[in-house]
Structure formats: C-alpha cells, structure tokens
Amino acid sequence: MTSALTGQVHIVTGSGRGIGLAIAHAMAEAGAAVVINDVDADVAEAAADRIRAAGGRAAVAVAAIGETEAADHCIRVALDQFGRMDGLVANAGVLRDAILWKVTDDDFDSVLRTHLRGAFTCGRAAARYFREAEQGGTVTLVSSVAGQRGNVGQTAYSAAKAGVAALARTWSMELSRAGVSVNAIVPTAVTRMVATIPGLGEVVEAAERGEPIPHRLRHELGLGTPQDVAPLAVFLASEAGRQITGQCIGIGGDRLSLWSHPQEIALCHQEGGWNADSIAEAWAHTMSMHRQKVGIDQKT
Numbered sequence: 545m546t547s548a549l550t551g552q553v554h555i556v557t558g559s560g561r562g563i564g565l566a567i568a569h570a571m572a573e574a575g576a577a578v579v580i581n582d583v584d585a586d587v588a589e590a591a592a593d594r595i596r597a598a599g600g601r602a603a604v605a606v607a608a609i610g611e612t613e614a615a616d617h618c619i620r621v622a623l624d625q626f627g628r629m630d631g632l633v634a635n636a637g638v639l640r641d642a643i644l645w646k647v648t649d650d651d652f653d654s655v656l657r658t659h660l661r662g663a664f665t666c667g668r669a670a671a672r673y674f675r676e677a678e679q680g681g682t683v684t685l686v687s688s689v690a691g692q693r694g695n696v697g698q699t700a701y702s703a704a705k706a707g708v709a710a711l712a713r714t715w716s717m718e719l720s721r722a723g724v725s726v727n728a729i730v731p732t733a734v735t736r737m738v739a740t741i742p743g744l745g746e747v748v749e750a751a752e753r754g755e756p757i758p759h760r761l762r763h764e765l766g767l768g769t770p771q772d773v774a775p776l777a778v779f780l781a782s783e784a785g786r787q788i789t790g791q792c793i794g795i796g797g798d799r800l801s802l803w804s805h806p807q808e809i810a811l812c813h814q815e816g817g818w819n820a821d822s823i824a825e826a827w828a829h830t831m832s833m834h835r836q837k838v839g840i841d842q843k844t
C-alpha cells in the first residue's frame with residue numbers, strides 16, 4: 545500500500561496528536577497530500593513540518609471542529625493548497641468522563657460538539673463538495689467501543705460515538721449514488737486520551753517512555769499504538785477500500801474486527817396489539833432468553 549493514495553488529498557481532523565497524527569503520517573507516506581487540522585496550532589504545525597521533512601505534502605488548518613466554519617475552513621485549505629479533496633477522516637475529539645449524576649452541561653455539550661456535531665458539520669461539507677465535484681470520495685468517521693457497547697463514566701462520549709456510528713450507516717446510504725463510501729473506524733490505541741481511564745495511565749506512561757506495549761494488551765484488548773490504527777484509514781481510502789461502505793471496523797494492537805449493526809433478535813406478534821400482561825408473558829417465555837449484555841468486556 546506504499547503508494548496507494550498517490551495524487552489524492554485527505555483532510556484529517558484532530559491530527560496534531562494521537563491517532564489522527566498517525567493516520568495523517570500514514571496517508572502522506574502512501575502518497576496523499578494531507579490537511580492537518582487541530583485546535584492546537586503548535587502541534588498541527590509540527591505535524592505538517594514532519595511530513596514535509598519526510599518528503600510528503602501537508603497543509604495546516606487550525607480550527608476547533610464542531611462549527612460549520614471550521615469544516616468549511618478545512619475544505620478551503622485543501623482546495624486552495626492542493627486543488628481537490630478525495631477524503632475526510634473525522635477524528636477530532638475530547639474526553640470529559642464522569643458518572644451520569646456528575647456530568648455538567650458544559651462537559652456534555654463539549655463532547656457532543658466535537659465528536660458528533662464535528663462529524664456532522666465536516667461530513668456535510670465533504671458531501672456537498674463530493675456531490676458537486678462528481679468525483680466520488682471517502683468519509684471515514686471515528687467511533688468507539690464505548691459507543692457500540694456503552695461504558696460506565698462515559699455518558700456524553702458513548703452517546704456521541706453511538707451517534708457517529710449511526711452517521712456512518714445513514715450517510716453510506718445517502719451518498720452511495722455520489723460514489724462516496726462512508727465507514728466508521730472503532731479504534732483502540734494508547735494515547736493521551738486514554739491516560740485518564742482507570743488502569744491505563746501506567747500503560748500510557750510506559751508507552752511514552754518508548755517501552756513496548758505488553759503482548760497480552762495488544763492481543764486480547766487490542767490496545768496498541770496509534771500507528772497500529774492508521775493502516776485501516778489508508779486501506780479505506782485506497783482503490784480496494786473504497787468499495788466498502790456502511791461498516792464499523794475495529795482495529796487496535798494485533799486485532800482487526802468487524803462490528804455488527806443493531807437488529808431485532810427476538811420477535812413476537814399478537815393480533816390486535818399488546819397489553820402489559822401479554823408483554824410480561826412474552827418476556828418470560830420468549831424474550832428473556834435473548835437478553836444481551838452491555839458494556840465493554842474487561843479482560844485485564
């Protein structure tokens with residue numbers, strides 16, 4: 545896949561650090577010109593400098609993803625600097641974890657604004673461009689295991705990331721005629737974002753010291769480096785990957801997975817409809833045996 549993206553232009557939001565940074569580097573290595581977006585100008589400039597120093601092409605779009613103007617700015621930079629756009633990776637995000645009754649309005653809004661409104665505003669701007677340019681393209685969203693399964697302490701984050709997976713499903717249908725594929729990555733990687741999650745602080749510190757991530761974490765939890773996640777974004781933007789749409793694909797450490805979409809798993813009919821007693825009976829005799837667990841499997 546070394547030159548899989550030659551001639552392409554990709555915007556990666558939140559690519560000054562972490563997974564976004566690794567994706568931007570991998571895309572540049574694969575031949576793409578990349579627009580580095582981050583709310584932090586210093587890390588964005590440093591990321592672009594490193595790509596250019598390695599012989600790649602990069603431009604910077606400093607903006608706080610979440611508002612329409614920020615999305616428009618990223619696309620404007622891509623068009624002004626490189627004359628086209630082939631793909632968007634909507635990766636920017638923040639964590640404000642708290643148990644439900646301690647979640648503030650500000651924290652909730654901030655997480656929803658960055659992840660969900662950010663994916664929406666960037667995805668909509670990209671869709672408008674792709675439809676007008678009539679050239680097809682790729683939109684890669686970033687969901688999370690918390691969004692697929694729920695997670696204690698992540699009210700805003702799990703809601704936002706479930707919403708992001710929903711965007712991938714809906715947009716894959718809405719944009720198929722325009723030749724635009726839309727998928728969601730479900731990543732796990734040791735970054736500063738996960739440092740605040742109980743039990744992971746030490747792993748992040750060790751990784752920052754340059755120590756390898758233990759095999760068990762890589763293999764069982766799928767917890768590796770941001771560089772382990774990046775090849776999936778490159779693949780989805782490549783000729784072969786562009787045929788895939790509407791999928792939630794997990795990657796991290798040694799693991800690569802395909803997530804199911806929610807669907808009915810038990811179904812009963814009652815002529816004329818249901819009442820509380822008949823629901824209780826159906827629950828006891830049919831539905832209850834299909835109950836599902838929620839939450840993230842903790843194998844640590």
Ligand SMILES: NC(=O)c1ccc[n+]([C@@H]2O[C@H](COP(=O)([O-])OP(=O)(O)OC[C@H]3O[C@@H](n4cnc5c(N)ncnc54)[C@H](O)[C@@H]3O)[C@@H](O)[C@H]2O)c1
Pocket residue numbers: 557558559560561562563564581582583584587607608609610635636637638658659686687688689730731732733734735736737738770
């Ligand atoms: N690390 C994981 O295990 C993991 C798991 C699931 C999902 N994710 C998702 O992957 C994405 C990247 O996370 P990460 O772990 O690399 O985090 P990170 O904190 O290392 O990097 C996030 C980057 O986004 C930038 N950013 C934050 N808000 C922004 C905004 N409004 N506009 C532009 N840039 C902004 C930050 O400055 C930072 O550089 C996020 O969407 C995150 O939710 C990460």
